[in-house]
Amino acid sequence: MIALARLVVVGFVVLSIVYICLSLYSRAVRRRKLAAEWEEEQPPIPRDTFIRVGLEEYDGSLRRKLILGVYVVPTVLIGVIIYLVNFA
């Protein structure tokens, strides 16, 4: 049980670091794209408001939730390996 606990704890910490980095990066990319869009289209709203609304939209989007795959994919992979090695 100690070995399993170690795998879960270390895995969770490592994947959390990846998740946080990826989230920050993805948000930065979104922000840059929104700024570029504002420059190009010149909408009749201030630049800051445009970016803020865009980011709020992004916060509720499916694209952002897909980053949770960082946790899901390795877990599923381990499940598949366990099945193939021991029970297939």
Add this chain to the structure above:
Amino acid sequence: MRIFRLIITVILWTLIAAFFHYTLPQKDIVRVTDTENRRIDFGENSIFWASPDVGSDGTRRDRDVFFIQTVQANGRPMVYRNEDTGWGWPPYFKFDTSNLQTEAADLKSTAADPQWALITHYGWRNEFYSIFPNAISITPWEGPDAAKPIPWVNIVILTLFAMVTYAIWVRWRRFRKARIDPAIEEIQDGWTAAGDAVESKRGRIRRWLGTWRR
């Protein structure tokens, strides 16, 4: 400097190759001659053994280990150990050691009436160090000359490794071109302006950095 760099590079890639050769699964066509269970006192070769059965007491320095004795298609012997890898390294998540031992015992055959089997394993056999590859699975196989399945797992893992390595390398090169090289040049320009005394030393750092350039 160039020789030194070459040696470091060769050692590094040899270690990486050895790591993959040890850890990735390989398949052998063998004939099981016997299976046994013997007590092992782990010594300096303890790193080449996996973990005790999941759930059992893992604190003792010695324990019983299953072995599968085989003869390969080329007639030479090969002995496999059969241990749980459990939740540890390498990530095979193997818990069915006792079942595998039963399957191996079921495939036992004699040279006169051979029953061939395909055994998946990782690890190395080394007589001087008393280490054995760890068997992962075993299935009956047509014969010693039958084709082995395509190693998809190895292809996928090595391709991913190559992609990640290349991606990091490209980014490092780009970073060095954009940030480090101009900084060095700036320093050297400063030196040039400082006068002729420094002139002779000009480019020394550049030349040294050049030895790291591919």
